Amino acid sequence: MINQEISQLFAEIADALEFKDENRFRVLAYRRASEAVADLNEDLTVLLTEKRLLEVQGIGKGLAQDIAEYLAQHRMTAHEKAMEGIPPRLLQLLKL
Numbered sequence: 001m002i003n004q005e006i007s008q009l010f011a012e013i014a015d016a017l018e019f020k021d022e023n024r025f026r027v028l029a030y031r032r033a034s035e036a037v038a039d040l041n042e043d044l045t046v047l048l049t050e051k052r053l054l055e056v057q058g059i060g061k062g063l064a065q066d067i068a069e070y071l072a073q074h075r076m077t078a079h080e081k082a083m084e085g086i087p088p089r090l091l092q093l094l095k096l
Contacts, residue, residue, distance in 0.1 A: 001043065002043060002044055002045060002071070003037050003038065003040050003043060003044050004038065005070075006037050006044060006067055006070055006076075007034045007035075007037040007038035008034075009070065009076055009079045010030045010031075010033045010034035010037065010063075010066075011030070011031070011034040012079060012082070012083070013030045013078055013079050013082040014027050014028075014030035014031040014034060016082040016083055016086050017030065017082055019086065019090070020082075020085075020086075029058075029060070029063070030063075032058040033058050033059055033063045035058070036056055036057055036058035036059060037056070037059075037067075040056065044067055044071065045071055048067065048068055048071055053067060053068070066078050066079075
């Protein structure tokens with residue numbers, strides 16, 4: 001399901017930003033968004049189509065744009081930028 005994919009991307013962004021010692025509020029925003037998206041009973045595609053993404057607790061304009069970008073292009077610039085300079089396996093190791 002697309003919700004789980006986006007939830008995972010948001011979690012990875014939060015982990016990467018935390019590893020880079022970025023703004024903690026930004027890290028928290030991505031963590032909350034990851035949890036909110038994972039807990040949704042509705043598909044994000046439907047919410048986007050019906051222009052209801054901002055009704056989801058924890059999803060603001062920026063995160064809604066990230067979701068829209070992923071749904072349209074199957075890529076998320078925020079994720080790509082967050083992962084810059086981080087070896088792919090590092091986040092997996094941090095989870096252990």
